[in-house]
Amino acid sequence: MQWDDETLDWVYEKTDGYCRYCEKKLSRLNYASLGDRGAWEVDHSVPLALGGTDYLSNLWPACIECNRNKGTMMGPQYKRLFQAPRQSSSRGPGVLETLAGAFLLYLFLRALSQPKSD
Numbered sequence: 001m002q003w004d005d006e007t008l009d010w011v012y013e014k015t016d017g018y019c020r021y022c023e024k025k026l027s028r029l030n031y032a033s034l035g036d037r038g039a040w041e042v043d044h045s046v047p048l049a050l051g052g053t054d055y056l057s058n059l060w061p062a063c064i065e066c067n068r069n070k071g072t073m074m075g076p077q078y079k080r081l082f083q084a085p086r087q088s089s090s091r092g093p094g095v096l097e098t099l100a101g102a103f104l105l106y107l108f109l110r111a112l113s114q115p116k117s118d
C-alpha cells in the first residue's frame with residue numbers, strides 16, 4: 001500500500017510520532033525504511049483481512065517490528081500484550097502470594113468445618 005505524504009503526516013501526528021503499541025519514538029522520514037532508526041509503517045488497527053478499512057480512523061503509526069508481529073490481530077488486542085505484564089508486576093499478587101493465600105483459606109475452611117470437641 002502506498003500512502004501519500006499528507007496521509008503519512010496525519011497518521012504520524014496521531015500519536016505525536018510514537019509507535020501506538022510499544023511507544024517507541026518513530027522518525028517521520030524513515031517511513032517504511034526497514035532497519036533505520038525509528039522506522040515505521042501505517043498499521044491498520046482492524047486488519048484488512050478482518051474487514052478493516054483504509055479510512056484514517058483505522059490507521060495508526062506503528063514501528064515495523066510491532067506492525068509485523070501484530071499480523072491479523074486487532075489493534076486493542078495487540079496493545080494489551082504491552083500493558084498486561086506491567087500491570088501484573090506492579091499491582092497483581094505473585095504466584096507465591098496467591099499460593100500462600102489459598103493455603104490460609106484452606107486452613108481457615110478446615111478449622112470451620114471441624115466439629116468442636118467439647
Ligand SMILES: [Zn+2]
Nearest residue numbers: 019022063066
Ligand atoms: Zn512498536
